[in-house]
Amino acid sequence: MNLQQSYQTGKLLIGDFELESGDILSNVEVTYERSGPASREMVLVCHALTGDQFAIGTDTAPGWWNGLLQPEGYIDTDRYQVMTFNVLGGCNGTTSALSMNPVSGDRYAAAFPEITIRDMVSVQRLALEKLEISHLKAVIGGSLGGMQVMEWGVMYPDFMDVLIPLAATPFVSDYAIAYNHLAKTAITSDPNWNDGYYTADRLPAAGLGLARMVGMLTYRSDHQYNERFRRAASGKDDAAYEVESYLNYQGEKLVARFDANCYMTLLQAMNSHDIGRERGGWQAAAQKIKAIVLTFGFSRDLLFPPEEIKRFAAAVPSARHVDVDTIYGHDGFLLEFEKWGHHIRDVLEQPMKISY
Template sequence: MKVATRRDTGVINIGELRLESGKILPNVELAYERVGSTNLPAILVCHALTGTQDCVGNEDAPGYWANLIGHGGYIDLDKYQVISFNVLGGCNQSTGPLSINPLTGKPYQTEFPFITIRDMVQAQYQALEKIGIEHLKAVIGGSLGGMQVLEWGIMYPNKMDALFPIAVTPFLNDYAIAFNNIARLAILQDPKWNNGNYTQEDIPEHGLSLARMVGMITYRSGDLFNERFGREQRGPVGVAHEEIAYEIESYLDYQGKKLTKRFDANSYLYLLKAMDTHDIGRERGGWKKAASAITKPLHAIGYSGDLLFPTSELKQLVEHLQVTDKITTFDEVDTRFGHDGFLVEFEKWGARIEQHLKMLHNQK
């Protein structure tokens, strides 16, 4: 018999938030999903670029990690509760460019201040304090979520028992920043962006769609694209430039338009910029020195063929921590999905998380 899962959603107001830039955001809110019994130890899940707080979701709308988290699952809701926040700067009820600026009574849009990964983590810390979660069993997340995990380990090293940074590196490399720049320019050069002052009835759909297409190309491996589409034609060769001739074009067009139905272009820009700033060593004397602040076990997972976050760079972080006698493990998942490996094929890597959590559980 299937066990019913307790799931709460809502918004937490944390009040004023002083950003890393020194600017103060008033009346900050973070939207959340909280799943499982509130009497159980808590695991914080941090989402990726276009993710939301709905990591588990419900039967009608499963979350992006619904196949990882559940009763008897790799992250077992019989043992843990799971909480996730929509990031600061997001567009799913958390304070971001779509939010009303209390000083003007209008949406912030590009008057929203620039934010960093550290700002996101600080906001989540304050939100947890508000709802009375004083300690976390673990913090876990992939990509942008993995960036948050690393910052959690440095900024609040005693808040959790373990860290699970997935599909991430200690800093965003220039190759990834280059793709972010192309995506950013796609939006900025859409006439409808209008310096960020667009209405929800007339959004820069073309620019955001193109930005998403750029991202999709980097999220998966060339082998997977070639295997899936195999130069399959959709129309005759020699059609007009704007017409779709191959299935791969149709796929990218679909994915681009799909995102425009649920994501804000300004929010996309702010989150891309936040990712660009990701460097755990920034203003901390370099990433190796910054990593020394991590005191709890760190269990990293990388994915073969990840163009944006090479496994070699994540492994280097792990090896550095191991030299300093930190409890650290690294697993590389063999996959044709590349970076998107953290969203699929849970049977290949979910058990590794389950094993590490079981060891933590048995220690208490």
């Protein structure tokens, strides 16, 4: 099958949507990427914090998970239809702080209501209904995407055959919330923040850039930083060392493509993640999952330790856990596919063999 012949992107109108908080979002829209003929089984991909719907991408602009999603790849795009939605609250076309508020006639900005992971999943479920899709082969995602995967399993236990959460725990730890607090404080301390009602010519760029730098310290391990940079001098005016130059670059790159209010929205949604909330605890919630579950933990992951992910797998009725040894820490789910991709291929082909 020719990937380009089956590739499409678009936008779906969901209509009015009631959030967990009780707030109503009007005229919700969801953007997506879809590959593969409708006759094939579908794999739903859920993206991470600053990801987007372009998981596969094109030949000229490969997506962020292109190494996993390929013809004859670990998730074979000749064999499976693949769908990715930009999450509610994201800044790539789905309703968010960048959208028009019908009450004020201006962008929501800081008036965009708080959302949860469950809200994101509910919107995706409605989007699939619009497409007349009533069952999924699998739901897969890492980090914030992995949180969505878990909620999919608890909220809609009969909707899929397989769940594959990577680098995600059943609830966000205080340690991770603490790092998110640093990131949020960096943004709100920017002189241009203006309580979230900043303008295009006065963006809180320094604050958002610093927030990204904080995040980058948690996404990779100390070992990876030390091995990569080795105290090398940068030779640049704004950075004495290469590691400083790298962090500056990462901050600038995010500022160029992401909105600060959206970043704040998604951080708060991440903080609220707890599959056990109002369900009798996370172990009780895990018992509600009917799908086959394959979890992945990545060594040196500061935010989502592999041992905590393994505990989640042990609480699910039918699950297997895979530990991946990597120097990259949390970002391991975006790299080194040759180390762990075959497990995904195997569970998609023979899910009932998950137990051994």
